[in-house]
Amino acid sequence: xxxxxxxxxxxxxxxxxxxxxxxxxxxxxxxxxxxxxxxxxxxxxxxxxxxxxxxxxxxxxxxxxxxxxxxxxxxxxxxxxxxxx
Amino acid sequence: xxxxxxxxxxxxxxxxxxxxxxxxxxxxxxxxxxxxxxxxxxxxxxxxxxxxxxxxxxxxxxxxxxxxxxxxxxxxxxxxxxxxx
Amino acid sequence: xxxxxxxxxxxxxxxxxxxxxxxxxxxxxxxxxxxxxxxxxxxxxxxxxxxxxxxxxxxxxxxxxxxxxxxxxxxxxxxxxxxxxxxxxxxxxxxxxxxxxxxxxxxxxxxxxxxxxxxxxxxxxxxxxxxxxxxxxxxxxxxxxxxxxxxxxxxxxxxx
Amino acid sequence: xxxxxxxxxxxxxxxxxxxxxxxxxxxxxxxxxxxxxxxxxxxxxxxxxxxxxxxxxxxxxxxxxxxxxxxxxxxxxxxxxxxxxxxxxxxxxxxxxxxxxxxxxxxxxxxxxxxxxxxxxxxxxxxxxxxxxxxxxxxxxxxxxxxxxxxxxxxxxxxx
Numbered sequence: 009x010x011x012x013x014x015x016x017x018x019x020x021x022x023x024x025x026x027x028x029x030x031x032x033x034x035x036x037x038x039x040x041x042x043x044x045x046x047x048x049x050x051x052x053x054x055x056x057x058x059x060x061x062x063x064x065x066x067x068x069x070x071x072x073x074x075x076x077x078x079x080x081x082x083x084x085x086x087x088x089x090x091x092x093x
Numbered sequence: 094x095x096x097x098x099x100x101x102x103x104x105x106x107x108x109x110x111x112x113x114x115x116x117x118x119x120x121x122x123x124x125x126x127x128x129x130x131x132x133x134x135x136x137x138x139x140x141x142x143x144x145x146x147x148x149x150x151x152x153x154x155x156x157x158x159x160x161x162x163x164x165x166x167x168x169x170x171x172x173x174x175x176x177x178x
Numbered sequence: 179x180x181x182x183x184x185x186x187x188x189x190x191x192x193x194x195x196x197x198x199x200x201x202x203x204x205x206x207x208x209x210x211x212x213x214x215x216x217x218x219x220x221x222x223x224x225x226x227x228x229x230x231x232x233x234x235x236x237x238x239x240x241x242x243x244x245x246x247x248x249x250x251x252x253x254x255x256x257x258x259x260x261x262x263x264x265x266x267x268x269x270x271x272x273x274x275x276x277x278x279x280x281x282x283x284x285x286x287x288x289x290x291x292x293x294x295x296x297x298x299x300x301x302x303x304x305x306x307x308x309x310x311x312x313x314x315x316x317x318x319x320x321x322x323x324x325x326x327x328x329x330x331x332x333x334x335x336x337x338x
Numbered sequence: 339x340x341x342x343x344x345x346x347x348x349x350x351x352x353x354x355x356x357x358x359x360x361x362x363x364x365x366x367x368x369x370x371x372x373x374x375x376x377x378x379x380x381x382x383x384x385x386x387x388x389x390x391x392x393x394x395x396x397x398x399x400x401x402x403x404x405x406x407x408x409x410x411x412x413x414x415x416x417x418x419x420x421x422x423x424x425x426x427x428x429x430x431x432x433x434x435x436x437x438x439x440x441x442x443x444x445x446x447x448x449x450x451x452x453x454x455x456x457x458x459x460x461x462x463x464x465x466x467x468x469x470x471x472x473x474x475x476x477x478x479x480x481x482x483x484x485x486x487x488x489x490x491x492x493x494x495x496x497x498x
Contacts, residue, residue: 020403021473022484062486064494066471069406085403085471089486089494092402092431092472093384093443093463105243106313107324147326149334151311154246170243170311174326174334177242177271177312178224178283178303205365214388214439222456223379225372225448279374288385296382296460303452 011038015045015078018085023063026055034084041075042067045084062089096123100130100163103170108148111140119169126160127152130169147174191266191288193255197244202270202281211266211288218292220299224283226276233318240273240282243311247271254305258287261301262294269302271312282314308333351426351448353415357404362430362441371426371448378452380459384443386436393478400433400442403471407431414465418447421461422454429462431472442474468493 012035024030036045042065050056056063066085067076078084097120109115121130127150135141141148151170152161163169194210204223211219226238255267265288276282285302289295308329315324354370364383371379386398415427425448436442445462449455468489475484 018403020471021401021475062491062494066403066406069409071469085406087403087471088473088484090467090469090471090490091474091485091487092400092407092470093467093474093487103243105311106241106315147331147334151243151246154249156309170246172243172311173313173324175307175309175311175330176314176325176327177240177247177310178307178314178327204368208364208383212385212439216385216439217387219383219385220459221381221383222452223368223381224452225376225379227377227450228374279372279376290387292382292384292463296456296463299380300456303456 012036013038013040013078013080013082016081016083017045017049018083020086020088021091022059022088023056023086026059027053036078039077041077042072042084043075045078046086049086056086059088063087064089097121098123098125098163098165098167101166101168102130102134103168105171105173106176107144107173108141108171111144112138121163124162126162127157127169128160130163131171134171141171144173148172149174190259190264193252194266194268194270195248195251195255196268196270197242197247198270198272199274200272202272202284204281204284204286207268207270207284207286210268211286213265213288215290216265216288217290218295219286219288220292220295221287222283222285222299222303223281224303226278226280226282228278230316235278235316236319237317238276238278238282239315239317240271240276241313242271242273247310247312250310251306254302254309257305258298258301262289262298263291264289264294264298267298267302269306271306271310273312304329350419350424353412354426354428354430355408355411355415356428356430357402357407358430358432359434360432362432362444364441364444364446367428367430367444367446370428371446373425373448375450376425376448377450378455379446379448380452380455381447382443382445382459382463383441384463386438386440386442388438390476390478393480395438395476396479397477398436398438398442399475399477400431400436401473402431402433407470407472410470411466414462414469417465418458418461422449422458423451424449424454424458427458427462429466431466431470433472464489 287295
């Protein structure tokens with residue numbers, strides 16, 4: 009079996025409601041990027057498809073735009089459009 | 094004796110301290126203006142001379158710049174540079 | 179009665195303008211501008227400083243030409259409402275001795291959208307310093323001085 | 339010890355950043371930025387509104403990605419301090435259900451001169467709305483919606 013990297017995924021607000029959960033572990037292939045993780049997520053949770061274009065992600069508490077390779081134990085947060093204030 | 098107009102004069106802050114009083118009546122000739130009142134005041138209270146260039150006056154609670162004729166019972170306030178806030 | 183309520187909402191709340199001799203109760207003035215239709219309340223608090231040009235300030239004393247000060251504040255509120263869409267405005271200025279670090283002036287402005295109250299709050303303190311007849315004396319260990327707001331002097335220059 | 343005190347003064351006070359589940363104690367945060375060297379404290383209060391596009395809002399619910407929210411707030415404070423001369427910054431955001439008219443966010447900034455804290459206060463609320471991971475759901479009589487800050491969407495567009 010090929011090596012897997014386990015990432016902790018956090019979901020908030022509308023994303024959390026669509027998926028029906030706020031936190032779970034995602035196992036991806038070694039070398040996978042944040043973009044791969046999002047693709048994997050939207051495959052697994054079809055409900056997320058409706059907000060795919062507006063999803064921003066944060067890796068270990070920092071916004072990332074270009075795909076970044078994930079490591080075992082990373083925390084990946086799905087950030088729907090924010091509305092604080 | 095010619096007709097006199099009685100104006101209530103109010104002094105504040107440094108002007109009050111220089112004159113040693115905060116309120117008194119000033120009798121001026123009928124037809125006298127706010128500028129005449131200030132001239133009369135600085136004559137009567139020589140101590141005010143040091144701040145003459147920085148004095149602004151208010152007539153009946155409104156700033157006046159050009160000389161305005163005063164009427165009996167008017168309230169004329171000597172407004173040294175303000176420092177509220 | 180419903181019509182009255184709508185009318186009131188559109189016109190905003192009455193301005194609350196106070197000159198006080200004691201500590202300023204900031205919560206009271208925030209509550210005065212608070213409104214279910216407001217999304218933002220911006221406030222400005224002027225506090226007394228312990229130093230001026232490296233001289234230690236021991237005490238500050240404020241005095242005002244009270245009736246004119248209130249009228250000038252009212253004019254500033256009317257001006258602010260003509261420039262921005264505001265709900266409530268409250269301004270309180272303290273007189274007498276104000277200990278170091280305490281409030282001398284408090285301004286609270288509410289609006290539907292934040293930009294209005296933020297800009298109006300800045301405008302009101304700028305105008306207050308330029309035209310409201312209130313004076314401050316700073317007492318140092320070796321003397322005292324009546325302060326002069328640059329905002330007033332600049333405007334006086336334009337006037338004359 | 340005196341050297342310590344001077345050093346502290348020059349560097350300003352530590353930022354106070356809170357995410358709370360109850361009413362925001364505004365006095366506490368004003369006191370946190372209060373300083374004998376400060377001449378001005380500017381604050382911004384975000385309050386919940388009863389209507390959005392003529393729909394009556396019954397309730398508002400906030401949630402946050404807490405650790406990241408605090409880190410983003412810290413970055414905003416550092417940015418603000420690099421742009422303006424500030425003494426203290428305090429930011430508190432409330433989570434959970436916030437009744438209409440109550441505070442959802444409170445920002446207090448102190449400075450020697452007022453322009454710094456006024457501008458910094460506006461900058462901090464603008465940045466907060468653009469980047470701090472906090473979400474608000476508005477509940478109406480006939481549905482609910484997760485709000486989206488225009489400030490965030492604009493920046494996301496620039497990013498991608």
